[in-house]
Amino acid sequence: MGYQTIEFEVRGHTACVTLNRPEVLNAINDEMIAELAEVYAEVETSSDIWTLIITGAGRALCGAPMSTRPPTTTWKTPRESTTKANPS
Numbered sequence: 509m510g511y512q513t514i515e516f517e518v519r520g521h522t523a524c525v526t527l528n529r530p531e532v533l534n535a536i537n538d539e540m541i542a543e544l545a546e547v548y549a550e551v552e553t554s555s556d557i558w559t560l561i562i563t564g565a566g567r568a569l570c571g572a573p574m575s576t577r578p579p580t581t582t583w584k585t586p587r588e589s590t591t592k593a594n595p596s
Contacts, residue, residue, distance in 0.1 A: 513540040515550050515565075521558040524576050530566025 515526040527534040527545055551557050564570055 511543045511547075513537070514543050518557060521556060522561065523547075523557045523559070524561045524563065527562070527564040527570050530564070532570070533568035534564040534566065534570040536570055559590065 511528075513527070513529055515524075515528050517524050517526075525535075525544070527535075527540065529540065530536060551560050562569075
């Protein structure tokens with residue numbers, strides 16, 4: 509199947525997904541999420557694929573487009589996001 513935002517290749521028992529939006533540093537968008545879900549489903553159900561490598565075209569692996577992020581008031585600080593274990 510042809511994909512618009514990723515490349516998918518299987519050689520032997522190894523599959524390789526290349527995020528292919530180098531012009532935006534491989535920022536993940538809805539289309540890429542849908543394509544990755546399709547590939548992951550194929551990899552998960554294949555008894556011939558033992559390993560999945562994920563890489564990015566160009567100089568960045570991936571990220572999220574900052575233009576589509578939620579308002580900063582909904583983001584937690586790293587301290588707020590950290591779950592601490594209760595040793596007792």
